[in-house]
Amino acid sequence: MSVWQAFIELLKRDLRLAMRRRAEIANPLLFFVMVIVLFPLGVGAEPNLLERMSAGVVWVAALLAALLTLDSIFRSDFEDGTLEQLLLSAQPLSVMVLAKVVAHWLVTGLPLLLVAPLLAMLLGMKSEAMGTLMLSLLLGTPVLSLIGAIGVALTVGLRRAGVILSLLVLPLYVPVLIFGAAAVDAAASGLPVAGQLYILAAFLAMALSLAPVAAASALRISLS
């Protein structure tokens, strides 16, 4: 039985599960939309101010929405024992972890990516920056899911993991936020953005290769 087949099967299972509990998909998306819609109400509807802050606001909201959903990567599998079975399967655990993270990103990260331009427009972001916003989120949100998987894997055995998970994961999110928002800002002011995007791509490459292995080891510790 090939590893690839198992990867696809697990991915399909997680997507099917997500389709059967749609509230979980809607929740982060709703949070993302609410933060951005409420922001102008809080700071006042001054177009210049909003336009200047738009990159940061969209990125911070996306980051917090991602943080909100992290626990679901492994929590329900841990509670019903399917995680044990995953550990005992005859497939490399890191590949299985990657399948779960990909499914998680498709369910939570991708919808954010798709509504982001709409919400950025709401804040008055310049149209030149839209492409960069999409690209930076495309590179950045998978990194958030991958890093988050390590944190969740470490804390899944704890009963109240919320606070400790945020403390573990947030410092690692900061570089992604800085370069993501900086890229969009630079694009809005007409500056080159290749540098920031390359760094985000490097983060993604590193997270893709290291995070599944780290999360797999963390899961073994959490379940023993």
Add this chain to the structure above:
Amino acid sequence: MTDLPNSTLHLQADSVECSRDDRLLFENLSVDVSGGEALILEGRNGTGKTTLLRILCGLRRPDEGEVRWSGVSIEECAVDFHRHMVYVGHLDGIKRELTALENLRVLQTLSGRGRYSVEEALEAVKLGGFEDIPVHFLSAGQKRRAALARLLVTDARLWVLDEPFTSLDVYGIELVESLMDNHLSTAGALVMTSHHQVHLSAGVVKRLNLSAD
């Protein structure tokens, strides 16, 4: 995929020790199970039966000692060991939102196909006709049967079962016992705990009491 000759089916725990929260559960404990043998762990609550099972299937590392599969430490031959071992624990390990069919199909892909197809396995645990209903709508006993159907869909030669009879009715218990007999008579091996009396007619039954000092 390597096919395992029955003669090499041999699980051995060599003087394992385990403590939990500074309490010593067992030390210098050795276990030996080969094809055609059933090992039944006995003992009062909290004597470490489940912990021992988790050590034997590689979920937990013993504090001292080693578990070996055909002479090789299970940490070194994890993939091969896991292909030939199936564990049914306290938790059913099935997704409530998915149907029994979908659940078993995923497990089969993860651990390799066995003698039974998913449909045949569900038929064997008398869940025929329920395969398209999300597990969530099944009764506790039916859910347990769906979990136990996992024993049949892969080619596992070693079954590690933690209280397999939980929430099963009399007929369910008889059914599972007959599956176990069948497994033992085809030179499979079995390690289990149970608070019920286990009636096995095939194989060599060994007992190990963990509460005896």
